[in-house]
Amino acid sequence: xxxxxxxxxxxxxxxxxxxxxxxxxxxxxxxxxxxxxxxxxxxxxxxxxxxxxxxxxxxxxxxxxxxxxxxxxxxxxxxxxxxxxxxxxxxxxxxxxxxxxxxxxxxxxxxxxxxxxxxxxxxxxxxxxxxxxxxxxxxxxxxxxxxxxxxxxxxxxxxxxxxxxxxxxxxxxxxxxxxxxxxxxxxxxxxxxxxxxxxxxxxxxxxxxxxxxxxxxxxxxxxxxxxxxxxxxxxxxxxxxxxxxxxxxxxxxxxxxxxxxxxxxxxxxxxxxxxxxxxxxxxxxxxxxxxxxxxxxxxxxxxxxxxx
Amino acid sequence: xxxxxxxxxxxxxxxxxxxxxxxxxxxxxxxxxxxxxxxxxxxxxxxxxxxxxxxxxxxxxxxxxxxxxxxxxxxxxxxxxxxxxxxxxxxxxxxxxxxxxxxxxxxxxxxxxxxxxxxxxxxxxxxxxxxxxxxxxxxxxxxxxxxxxxxxxxxxxxxxxxxxxxxxxxxxxxxxxxxxxxxxxxxxxxxxxxxxxxxxxxxxxxxxxxxxxxxxxxxxxxxxxxxxxxxxxxxxxxxxxxxxxxxxxxxxxxxxxxxxxxxxxxxxxxxxxxxxxxxxxxxxxxxxxxxxxxxxxxxxxxxxxxxxxxxxxxxxxxxxxxxxxxxxxxxxxxxxxxxxxxxxxxxxxxxxxxxxxxxxxxxxxxxxxxxxxxxxxxxxxxxxxxxxxxxxxxxxxxxxxxxxxxxxxxxxxxxxxxxxxxxxxxxxxxxxxxxxxxxxxxxxxxxxxxxxxxxxxxxxxxxxxx
Ligand SMILES: Cc1cc2nc3c(=O)[nH]c(=O)nc-3n(C[C@H](O)[C@H](O)[C@H](O)COP(=O)(O)OP(=O)(O)OC[C@H]3O[C@@H](n4cnc5c(N)ncnc54)[C@H](O)[C@@H]3O)c2cc1C
Ligand code: SF4
Ligand code: SF4
Numbered sequence: 132x133x134x135x136x137x138x139x140x141x142x143x144x145x146x147x148x149x150x151x152x153x154x155x156x157x158x159x160x161x162x163x164x165x166x167x168x169x170x171x172x173x174x175x176x177x178x179x180x181x182x183x184x185x186x187x188x189x190x191x192x193x194x195x196x197x198x199x200x201x202x203x204x205x206x207x208x209x210x211x212x213x214x215x216x217x218x219x220x221x222x223x224x225x226x227x228x229x230x231x232x233x234x235x236x237x238x239x240x241x242x243x244x245x246x247x248x249x250x251x252x253x254x255x256x257x258x259x260x261x262x263x264x265x266x267x268x269x270x271x272x273x274x275x276x277x278x279x280x281x282x283x284x285x286x287x288x289x290x291x292x293x294x295x296x297x298x299x300x301x302x303x304x305x306x307x308x309x310x311x312x313x314x315x316x317x318x319x320x321x322x323x324x325x326x327x328x329x330x331x332x333x334x335x336x337x338x339x340x341x342x343x344x345x346x347x348x349x350x351x352x353x354x355x356x357x358x359x360x361x362x363x364x365x366x367x368x369x370x371x372x373x374x375x376x377x378x379x380x381x382x383x384x385x386x387x388x389x390x391x392x393x394x395x396x397x398x399x400x401x402x403x404x405x406x407x408x409x410x411x412x413x414x415x416x417x418x419x420x421x422x423x424x425x426x427x428x429x430x431x432x433x434x435x436x437x438x439x
Numbered sequence: 440x441x442x443x444x445x446x447x448x449x450x451x452x453x454x455x456x457x458x459x460x461x462x463x464x465x466x467x468x469x470x471x472x473x474x475x476x477x478x479x480x481x482x483x484x485x486x487x488x489x490x491x492x493x494x495x496x497x498x499x500x501x502x503x504x505x506x507x508x509x510x511x512x513x514x515x516x517x518x519x520x521x522x523x524x525x526x527x528x529x530x531x532x533x534x535x536x537x538x539x540x541x542x543x544x545x546x547x548x549x550x551x552x553x554x555x556x557x558x559x560x561x562x563x564x565x566x567x568x569x570x571x572x573x574x575x576x577x578x579x580x581x582x583x584x585x586x587x588x589x590x591x592x593x594x595x596x597x598x599x600x601x602x603x604x605x606x607x608x609x610x611x612x613x614x615x616x617x618x619x620x621x622x623x624x625x626x627x628x629x630x631x632x633x634x635x636x637x638x639x640x641x642x643x644x645x646x647x648x649x650x651x652x653x654x655x656x657x658x659x660x661x662x663x664x665x666x667x668x669x670x671x672x673x674x675x676x677x678x679x680x681x682x683x684x685x686x687x688x689x690x691x692x693x694x695x696x697x698x699x700x701x702x703x704x705x706x707x708x709x710x711x712x713x714x715x716x717x718x719x720x721x722x723x724x725x726x727x728x729x730x731x732x733x734x735x736x737x738x739x740x741x742x743x744x745x746x747x748x749x750x751x752x753x754x755x756x757x758x759x760x761x762x763x764x765x766x767x768x769x770x771x772x773x774x775x776x777x778x779x780x781x782x783x784x785x786x787x788x789x790x791x792x793x794x795x796x797x798x799x800x801x802x803x804x805x806x807x808x809x810x811x812x813x814x815x816x817x818x819x820x821x822x823x824x825x826x827x828x829x830x831x832x833x834x835x836x837x838x839x840x841x842x843x844x845x846x847x848x849x850x851x852x853x854x855x856x857x858x859x860x861x862x863x864x865x866x867x868x869x870x871x872x873x874x875x876x877x878x879x880x881x882x883x884x885x886x887x888x889x890x891x892x893x894x895x896x897x898x899x900x901x902x903x904x905x
Contacts, residue, residue, distance in 0.1 A: 156824055162469065162570070162573050182467075183464035186464050195905065196460075202459060220699070221765045
């Protein structure tokens with residue numbers, strides 16, 4: 132079935148991709164990245180591989196390819212998990228290239244249009260000097276906010292919009308709101324959000340965790356795309372325990388899971404299988420909401436004990 | 440009816456890809472070439488392949504079988520358009536028969552995955568191409584792939600006991616056997632090894648497997664001169680020890696790997712990485728002897744290890760040469776040209792020296808590395824791929840490289856195969872007979888047309904760089 136998309140293509144200039152011209156040429160086409168890409172391993176189609184997406188970006192850049200539904204889909208069917216980068220011997224900035232290509236796309240998947248509208252429409256009052264910014268409607272957010280004597284914002288900071296490849300105006304509006312409300316300290320979770328809160332006293336929630344009550348046998352799911360410093364902090368919480376880490380992507384990012392539910396389900400089941408029957412502790416609420424449909428999963432915040 | 444509809448009717452819509460993203464991305468392998476097919480088909484069974492070949496034969500449409508698309512000379516690029524037959528979904532390991540020393544697999548099985556499964560039984564399939572983590576058994580057979588362990592274990596062809604393959608006009612044949620020995624007529628299964636998809640489509644392979652060695656040890660010897668490194672190789676071979684790998688890397692490669700991989704190889708003119716496998720006591724003795732031989736051959740330094748992690752790290756450095764070179768030049772990238780010549784073992788230092796001289800003559804950076812132990816050298820050429828001038832220069836350079844190789848008694852490709860980028864330098868005498876075989880098996884010339892002996896003209900064609 133032909134996928135639905137918004138097809139208002141004008142003559143295109145690949146502005147962002149142009150910056151990656153040399154980077155794309157440096158890709159040797161060796162295909163080593165295929166072995167790491169969970170999406171490719173499920174579909175086995177060249178266009179769904181990291182190499183495929185780089186070549187498609189190149190085609191767009193040189194004008195040999197014209198944007199159409201298949202190209203939008205191929206470029207968006209990437210969870211930005213960065214596992215491919217962990218095996219690329221030429222250290223190609225694969226996800227930067229994919230993000231640049233997405234940025235230059237004119238068209239958009241219907242699912243993404245809807246997600247963007249929903250994110251942008253999110254509103255809730257902000258009160259107080261301390262604000263917990265989370266991208267989740269799960270009740271744990273309110274529980275933690277209470278414990279931390281903070282107000283809660285459940286609408287995130289628009290990371291999904293950026294990953295889709297569009298200007299994240301939501302973040303700007305959120306910052307305005309925070310300023311208006313007189314917030315002094317922002318508590319955020321995903322390391323990627325930090326950049327929005329420059330000028331604020333911004334604290335990562337993981338720094339407020341004293342310990343975790345995890346039980347005996349479990350595996351910890353840390354998607355590879357989280358930045359190193361953050362991952363180290365999380366690992367410290369599990370330091371003295373015998374843990375196995377799973378770095379594979381579960382496909383749980385909203386913009387991926389809603390546009391490609393079939394692949395997202397297979398990827399989640401793979402992650403569950405990798406835990407060898409043990410309980411999985413995942414470090415992202417987004418992963419948690421997705422993974423819990425398929426197995427025994429809890430997320431870090433649910434088992435965290437916070438410092439006083 | 441158009442080709443897409445015919446294929447859809449024959450084997451099912453879900454196995455046919457004709458969208459622009461697919462057509463464009465299936466046009467690449469790991470070579471300098473690119474071309475766009477008319478349609479991509481993803482067969483799941485031999486029956487599917489038969490149907491596809493029947494249609495292709497009837498309508499004289501080119502068919503290019505494809506594994507992982509890691510070929511380095513354009514073998515998997517559909518330069519005449521037509522059908523890409525992506526064999527990746529035919530990836531079942533059908534049986535592993537330890538007691539009979541063979542396994543039977545579909546062509547899309549990935550080499551690394553097969554060895555992971557075989558390791559559970561203490562067995563392996565030895566050829567070890569550098570691309571082994573991703574390349575397929577079908578692709579390996581079709582290019583007669585091998586790698587650093589060929590010095591002791593040989594190439595893929597030596598392990599092909601039997602094949603099933605589909606030939607025009609669309610008939611499947613069982614070739615060879617599952618016995619270890621076979622003197623029963625033409626061994627057509629072995630003719631398919633190295634055929635680069637120009638004769639038939641491999642749909643199943645029966646592969647000889649052997650027990651994994653008990654242990655491995657690796658020595659790393661650094662040399663201040665290439666000549667001494669070459670002497671080291673000759674002396675090791677002359678000692679009667681048969682290493683399971685004997686690799687050489689020149690200065691350009693060493694520096695490229697160090698720059699991109701942070702492995703800390705010694706900063707010298709050349710290094711040898713020598714592996715010995717076998718029984719524990721035996722390899723300890725042999726590795727120490729090898730170290731001694733290297734020292735006597737003027738090695739500046741020799742270190743050795745039996746630690747799995749350290750060995751893996753060294754091999755990671757060696758396997759990373761090819762891609763690391765792509766990061767080495769500031770404005771230049773490495774392209775796959777003249778990448779795989781074989782010369783008599785004793786001629787290695789002469790060959791490497793000659794390449795370095797040519798590098799200076801043309802002002803083009805060349806990295807040389809490879810399987811010194813069996814005379815198979817790899818070079819990577821660093822150019823600005825957007826400059827027409829540089830391509831012209833590179834083509835002349837390649838021509839001179841192959842002249843040197845011939846004068847030293849060598850051949851154009853030791854393991855990567857011919858495709859397009861090495862076609863003009865194939866040995867002329869072979870071509871006539873190859874053409875006769877090709878015409879007899881594939882009278883309409885639909886199987887990967889325009890490759891090997893059929894490529895005429897410049898190799899700077901259908902470039903993937905724009
Ligand atoms: C980084 C890197 C390192 C490499 N190192 C080595 C090495 O050490 N040694 C070596 O030998 N090669 C090496 N290669 C080259 C390449 O990986 C091998 O030739 C490999 O065997 C190709 O397998 P593939 O599955 O990728 O085949 P493809 O590239 O898809 O196809 C190669 C050829 O095989 C044909 N083919 C594929 N499947 C079938 C089938 N089922 N039936 C008939 N024909 C078929 C295709 O038509 C084509 O002609 C390397 C390549 C790279 C990128
Ligand atoms: S992105 Fe890296 S791993 Fe993938 S084909 Fe390019 S060089 Fe190879
Ligand atoms: S980021 Fe993840 S999903 Fe995207 S191409 Fe790389 S491995 Fe595949």
